[in-house]
Amino acid sequence: AQKITQTQPGMFVQEKEAVTLDCTYDTSDPSYGLFWYKQPSSGEMIFLIYQGSYDQQNATEGRYSLNFQKARKSANLVISASQLGDSAMYFCAMREGQRGYNKLIFGAGTRLAVHP
Amino acid sequence: SAVISQKPSRDICQRGTSLTIQCQVDSQVTMMFWYRQQPGQSLTLIATANQGSEATYESGFVIDKFPISRPNLTFSTLTVSNMSPEDSSIYLCSAEGTGGPGGELFFGEGSRLTVL
Numbered sequence: 001a002q003k004i005t006q007t008q009p010g011m012f013v014q015e016k017e018a019v020t021l022d023c024t025y026d027t028s029d030p031s032y033g034l035f036w037y038k039q040p041s042s043g044e045m046i047f048l049i050y051q052g053s054y055d056q057q058n059a060t061e062g063r064y065s066l067n068f069q070k071a072r073k074s075a076n077l078v079i080s081a082s083q084l085g086d087s088a089m090y091f092c093a094m095r096e097g098q099r100g101y102n103k104l105i106f107g108a109g110t111r112l113a114v115h116p
Numbered sequence: 117s118a119v120i121s122q123k124p125s126r127d128i129c130q131r132g133t134s135l136t137i138q139c140q141v142d143s144q145v146t147m148m149f150w151y152r153q154q155p156g157q158s159l160t161l162i163a164t165a166n167q168g169s170e171a172t173y174e175s176g177f178v179i180d181k182f183p184i185s186r187p188n189l190t191f192s193t194l195t196v197s198n199m200s201p202e203d204s205s206i207y208l209c210s211a212e213g214t215g216g217p218g219g220e221l222f223f224g225e226g227s228r229l230t231v232l
Contacts, residue, residue: 033218043206043226045159050218091158095219103149104210104221106159 003027004094004107011112013082020067021077021110023092033095034075035104036066040088048090051075082114118143118213122224129231134197137227139209144189146212149221150182153206162207165192199231 003026013019025034036048051059051066059066067076079086092107119142129135139148147166151159162182163171171184185193196203206228210221 035218035220043228045208045210045223047213047220047222050220052218103161103164105161108158 004092004105006092006107006110008110009108011110013079013112013114015084015114015116016081018078018080019082019112021079021090021092021112023075023077023107025073025075025092025094027073027094027096029096031097034066034068035093035095036064036075036077037091037093037106038086038088039091039109045091049077079112084114084116087112087114118145118211118222120209120211120222120224122209122227124227125225126228127230129199129229131200131231133199134195135199135229136193136195137207137209139192139194139224141190141211146189148186148192149210150184150192150194151208151210151223153208153226155205159208162194196229199229201231204229204231 005024008022011019032053034051038046038048049059049061049064049066051068058068063080065078067078089109089111091109093104095102095104121140123138127135147164149164150162152162153159161174162177163173163184165171165184165186167186167189181197183195206226208226209224212219213222
């Protein structure tokens, strides 16, 4: 059974600072994908970044990067130069197997508050 | 990416009634996924809907309570039957995008149900 763990219920960061949101996962499938989503107070789910289990390099998307440590089964999200608009819930998710036919399982989420 | 429209966006329902949520995708997709997000919680997968076959339900969810239809490759419905206050949640429809490498899910804006 797959499992996603986010141990930080809430995080605070000063505007313009970097912040790391933790995510660990558990799977026995050698092929999997890891995702991060942002959910602002409006409720929409916004896809941020993806890391495949066979990817050699850490994924980056603008101010978002994923610190992928395969041996430790961790996939932490790093947000650089935080902005007030980054205040939201952040969810880590995992899919076992190949794209197209498999579900995403979500972690409990981390609420990030960016302070001016 | 995929654009997903859901309706209703919100509703207030009476105990014992049923409500059907509609989900429309702007492109043909193989799988559609229905999630529930209870207040302050993460997303929990209800079922996976594949066109032309019965939906596959996750543990804790049954077809009698959450019947799903998938008449074609762009549309699905989720019915919440015989509602109780415990069914008050946001229900989200999702489908896999076609552009990204990881097959990330894109979500509708959600249907916020309040059961009195």
